[in-house]
Amino acid sequence: MDYGKLINCMRCGMCLPHCPTYRETFHETASPRGRVALVRKFQEGELDISDRLIEYLSLCLDCQACATACPCGVNAGELVAEFKCEKKAEEGLSFMEEVVLRRLLPHPDRLEAATAPLRLYQNSGLQKVVRKLGILKMFPPAMERMEDLLPALPAQPLRRTLQEVTPAEGKERGTVGFFLGCVMSLVFSEASLATVRLLTALGYRVITPKEQKCCGAPNILAADRKGLLDAARFNCELFSGYELDYIITDCGGCGAELKKYGHHLEGNGQAALFSTKVRDISQILHDHADLLREKLTPLPLKVTYHDPCHIAHCQGITKEPRELLRLVPELDYRELPGADSCCGSAGTYNIEKPEMSDRILQRKLENIHATGAEYLVTGNPGCLLQLRKGLAAAGSSVRAVHVTELLAASLGGDWG
Ligand code: SF4
Ligand code: SF4
Known part of the structure; x- marks a missing residue:
């Protein structure tokens, strides 16, 4: 970790009212300033790694509201994420993390196959019965929360049904690559279809490479830097095979990660070019x-x-x-x-x-x-x-x- 980023904090407190966890607790340890201080004390050898330290830091949402507010350019969320990545590199992934992050997420076909039972669960009416009888109360609370979050899934993931090339409507003004995020394809396919519709209506030919992989944002959340770098290399190589004016995404999480590929893969010209072409859908629509x-x-x-x-x-x-x-x-x-x-x-x-x-x-x-x-x-x-x-x-x-x-x-x- 770059120690210089830690010592930039002048402890002014301007970030405090912007931090959601500080607003809820008013605890210094749940504030950006407190988190920066904790990571700094650890780096300086004054704090040992402990469950309490991990608990304090893991309460950070990595929302980066503190970075927007900080006059010194300190990004507490990013510093906490970097700290977790360094620890994870020493400890290695758990069995479940290995399965999800390395064997499932980088393989769109496997990911789609894994969600097929969820479709059946909804379409067969089983979900209604399970919810009505409160059956999930018999399982760990995390499982009930995951089920609660599950929206109505589309009949097919969009990656399966969307053609690789969607022609422009009327006179063509250019070609864009569409980075179709995993969750957008699996869950919010109508929204991504709407994205393609808007782009074509503005005269863009839209190429959606079918082999694209998860952007790597879930890897970073799990402090798995290697998984993120593998995803970045693969996607940069794939999209560089097309002549594209822009690379568009309608997923905020993907966009934030894709724009950092050039930084993550420093010295890789393909990655630098990739990141300069990435636009959130709102940016390109706004241009027109x-x-x-x-x-x-x-x-x-x-x-x-x-x-x-x-x-x-x-x-x-x-x-x-x-x-x-x-x-x-x-x-x-x-x-x-x-x-x-x-x-x-x-x-x-x-x-x-x-x-x-x-x-x-x-x-x-x-x-x-x-x-x-x-x-x-x-x-x-x-x-x-x-x-x-x-x-x-x-x-x-x-x-x-x-x-x-x-x-x-x-x-x-x-x-x-
Ligand atoms: S992180 Fe930034 S805004 Fe917050 S206390 Fe430090 S210098 Fe001030
Ligand atoms: S990133 Fe973490 S420290 Fe910064 S505002 Fe969000 S919750 Fe608070």
């Missing part, structure tokens, strides 16, 4: 706002927007999605208080730290309801899973959708 405006039809809906951490804090994208929503005729846009504060999803945080995740989610839900919006729009699958689960549990009528679903609805076609 005038053309898009001409194509959109009225949607008289009350809408608010939640900033995914991976889009707002990791990629610095906040104005584009809002301005896109404001392009839709008759749409009543309402700003969400604390819009850029984490929803408590944070990868697998909502399974591993359920109590803190629920407290953070509760605050988010209260803010959503205070806007009076009918639709909550966002741009990351983890947030969609978390917010849909929270809204359903609260008996809310607010619907959570991806920004591309709403914009594609405004282009015309089915909605609702």
